Amino acid sequence: MKGHVLQNRFVLISGCSGGGKSTLLAELRGRGYPVVEEPGRRIIADELASGGCALPWIDPVAFLRRALDVALKDMAMAMAHSGWVFFDRGLVDAASALEALTGEPVLRPICSDHRYHARVFVTPPWPEMYVNDAERRHDFEAATAEYQRLMQTLPMLGYDVISLPKTPPRERADFVLATLGGGVASID
Numbered sequence: 001m002k003g004h005v006l007q008n009r010f011v012l013i014s015g016c017s018g019g020g021k022s023t024l025l026a027e028l029r030g031r032g033y034p035v036v037e038e039p040g041r042r043i044i045a046d047e048l049a050s051g052g053c054a055l056p057w058i059d060p061v062a063f064l065r066r067a068l069d070v071a072l073k074d075m076a077m078a079m080a081h082s083g084w085v086f087f088d089r090g091l092v093d094a095a096s097a098l099e100a101l102t103g104e105p106v107l108r109p110i111c112s113d114h115r116y117h118a119r120v121f122v123t124p125p126w127p128e129m130y131v132n133d134a135e136r137r138h139d140f141e142a143a144t145a146e147y148q149r150l151m152q153t154l155p156m157l158g159y160d161v162i163s164l165p166k167t168p169p170r171e172r173a174d175f176v177l178a179t180l181g182g183g184v185a186s187i188d
Contacts, residue, residue: 010078011086011180012116013164014093014154016147019123020169025088027169028176034081038088039070060101067094068110075114084180087116096153097146111157120159121176122150124166 013021022038029035040056043066047055054062071091078085091114095107125144154161162179164172 008115008117009084010075010116011084011176012090012092012120013086013123013176014089014120014150015122015164016125016144019125019147020164020172021088021123023169024123024164024172024176025086027173028086031173033083034078034085036074036078036085036087036090039067039074039094040089043067043070061098064094064098064101068098068106072114090116092116092120092153092157093150096149100149107153108157116159117180118158118160119162119179120154121162121164121179122147122154123164
């Protein structure tokens with residue numbers, strides 16, 4: 001139970017790929033809040049650098065299993081911080097994708113034991129902003145399907161899903177902090 005109380009300050013930013021999550025998190029980092037980078041992008045960078053195969057376009061199951069492991073380690077390491085900690089994707093994203101891909105019932109067991117703050121912020125599909133890069137090779141249609149899966153999954157897990165407005169990063173960060181109650185959890 002103690003872990004659940006501590007994790008209430010772990011804020012998940014999820015939603016549609018290319019919707020501005022990383023830009024929002026950079027703004028929050030600039031304000032002094034700890035930010036945990038997206039597990040998937042870190043894994044892809046490592047795999048590309050080492051010639052590995054745990055990539056979503058080569059071996060998506062290995063990629064997602066590794067993303068689960070990284071997300072669990074991220075949550076454990078975030079315990080060192082005393083205030084809000086913002087996560088760029090995380091455990092729910094990886095577990096829901098793995099379960100959708102394989103049918104393996106991993107979502108509820110893992111996500112009930114490792115919870116984020118009750119309010120999860122999601123980036124809606126934003127086609128005007130969506131771009132591909134070396135790490136994001138899927139198209140906007142696939143990104144939208146991922147978003148729709150998460151919009152079903154998050155409430156099913158008991159999260160209050162809050163859609164982020166399509167506004168500049170500074171305004172989005174103000175919205176997130178105001179929705180969380182401002183400075184309720186202090187920054188480190």
